[in-house]
Amino acid sequence: MNERKQHIMKFLDSGMRFDSRKTDEYRSIVVDESPNKNAEGFARVKIGETDVMVGVKLAIDKPYPDKPNEGTMMVGAELSPLASPEFESGPPGNEAVELARVVDRGIRESNSIDQKKLCIEEGEKCWLVFVDIAPLNDDGNLFDAAALAAAVALKNARFPKVEDGKVNYKELTEKKLPLSKLPVSVTVHKLGNHLLVDPTPEEEEAADARLTVAVIDGKLCAMQKGGEEAITTEETEKMVDLAIRKSKELLKYI
């Protein structure tokens, strides 16, 4: 155990975190919904100093042959080296791919998007929904910030005009995406016997394990365990309980 982790643990044992938060307390959350001129949907979420932008682009393409009457959603993430000294240039690494896939599954498995309504012409044309995650500053808990920003960006997205089968991106219609309720993600980290939410980068690094839980209507729709150490069933139950409880707070921002 390195020295920093020892300090973090010592603090937690006496019920404290470096920034004086409680273990189940998020930093302040700010959701900026001002639109982006070139994205059909956009949101910027700040949790403490973590700052993430998510843009939604819509395009018309051919549906997949096995799902001829459905549109598609794709989530991408690029961890630009602008956002953290830990990020490196180049094609998306494991971290970026995991982030994109965890956010993707949260939205997909919640069935928030009615994929059938994204079909324009069976077997020929459908809408493709690109959700791109771009962090500006990583001060911990990118997962929850990105998932929240993705949900808000999707909620705000509007279809562009279609003229002669081609998309005219210069004009957006009033029509929004076929969405029902959207999920929120809460990531719970385990350090020794302690469970905490919304970690700083120091806490993320020191954590033994983490569990990201996507919650919709009080039910779970996707999960991802990360970290090097195992967790017990009892711990899993506690982590899920905490995630469900905190999800109610996050839901207010969508």
Add this chain to the structure above:
Amino acid sequence: MVYKKRLDGRKFDETRKIEAKTGVIPRADGSAMFRIGQTLAYAAVYGPRELHPKFLQDPAKGVLRCKYNMMPFSGAGDRVRPGTSRRSKEISMVTEKALLPSVELEDFPNAVVDVFIELPQTDSGTRCAGICAASMALADAGIVMKDLVSAVAVGKVDDKVLVDMTYDEESYDGEVADIPVAMMPRTEQITLLQMDGEITKEGLMEALELAKKALKKIYEVQKNAIKQKYELK
């Protein structure tokens, strides 16, 4: 043809509205935001730090390394495919060369100063906005500099020389020249000069004079933004 009035109603020597701020990315050693009209650029500076791979190190001085990137949702029209393109590679390179004459890296042998530029929203003049933001971020990081670098695109539409063209003006049906210029405004030395289109030598010299005037104004905005971070509230 005669270009009488600009498409967005600006005067010929008037830039779009400019906003600038430093210290916008707390994890970076220096950072800045520069917005001109609808074009928005963020720049972060990391370093001086050790340069890997090692063979890129220069034992005589530090290396400046720039990377320009458009976010996937930032472009007008189709989604921009993530990753480097020929265009972004070239812009990264000319940005590096535009900033290099302004920085003093002799004290940092074998080190690198990394400059990352990201554009969340673009109209036109992205490389210039990126250079303005990057130069402010370098100053914010405390890198020793001879001067800031300010950049703007000047150009010609039909018979008129003008500053800070929009995308609509660039694609105007007529004689168009687009000239991105970067300068160290104090000495008026040019560090970036590119041109696309059609222009006479006289037209070019006239455009450069116009650039000088516009860049002095941009320079003031940049300087104020750097100072603002240290003002007592």
